[in-house]
């Protein structure tokens with residue numbers, strides 16, 4: 001983040017601290033509970049939000065070397081993300097063109113991708129380079145049977161994929177991503193994520209609609225109650241800074257340690273050290289920037305249930321871990337962050353979901369002191385409706 005912006009945000013935080021205020025939304029929002037319980041609404045979300053938008057996949061450090069891959073089955077389309085021998089990150093539908101078997105599972109490094117069923121062989125660029133007993137497939141043009149490509153772009157150390165095959169290619173997704181980020185691109189570029197290393201990952205399933213694990217990050221109104229025994233003493237309660245970028249937004253919650261900056265020259269102000277800074281990358285990622293690492297929380301609806309989701313957590317660090325003491329430091333650090341979110345925030349998300357399924361409550365209220373949450377809920381509703389309308393009109 002540019003230093004001028006860090007100074008501006010620090011001043012804004014000081015003004016709120018002095019006046020006992022916070023950034024505010026325009027109105028109280030009344031939001032329908034059915035968007036958390038209705039299977040039809042979930043299907044609309046899946047067919048729009050998880051098919052039409054550039055989804056954040058990870059930082060470049062997730063697949064740093066040629067042949068590095070990540071096979072992911074969390075979204076609507078089984079996806080194989082691979083770095084080619086030319087250094088380009090590409091995503092494919094993870095299904096063999098013969099009879100559809102997945103080419104890879106999990107993550108690793110492969111010289112090529114040999115199908116486990118009948119050994120069709122694809123190179124790191126997804127081209128079919130080996131077709132055993134080729135004479136049995138007369139008329140099948142091998143050069144046209146590469147893996148089905150998904151539009152992919154790697155920009156400023158971040159990898160994005162639109163999970164719908166499209167012939168328009170990389171130029172198209174690059175423009176779509178820029179439009180989608182609504183002016184956030186330069187700020188994301190300023191962090192220089194290209195040098196980060198993937199350090200650890202965890203995947204968990206929770207019995208809550210997929211939006212809830214995102215939403216728990218989007219307000220500081222719950223700190224003094226839900227987190228009273230853990231992180232609450234570190235932060236100002238009910239104080240957040242919010243700015244929207246199209247359907248995405250930046251939210252900062254403020255650490256009490258920011259007070260130490262008041263006596264220092266502005267040139268030394270380091271806003272990030274003294275905040276919980278996160279970006280909501282629409283529709284399904286919370287991207288947390290800490291002074292010394294990055295955490296990403298990507299959430300996907302479960303395949304079968306409206307009240308279940310899968311959460312993939314990734315942690316990235318600027319330097320790879322090389323010593324035992326550094327390993328212990330990171331494990332303890334990340335364990336604490338993960339545990340607080342999982343045992344406090346996600347536990348109440350599951351409780352809330354159980355209540356929602358009683359259908360006894362028709363709507364919930366979002367206060368003016370929860371501007372990020374209001375923005376997210378409105379963005380979801382608006383994006384699903386306009387995407388569905390566009391499809392109906394096609």
Ligand code: FES
Pocket residue numbers: 096097098099100101115116117118119120
């Ligand atoms: S399904 Fe892959 S080779 Fe047959």
Ligand SMILES: [Fe+2]
Pocket residue numbers: 216217222226227345
């Ligand atoms: Fe929380």
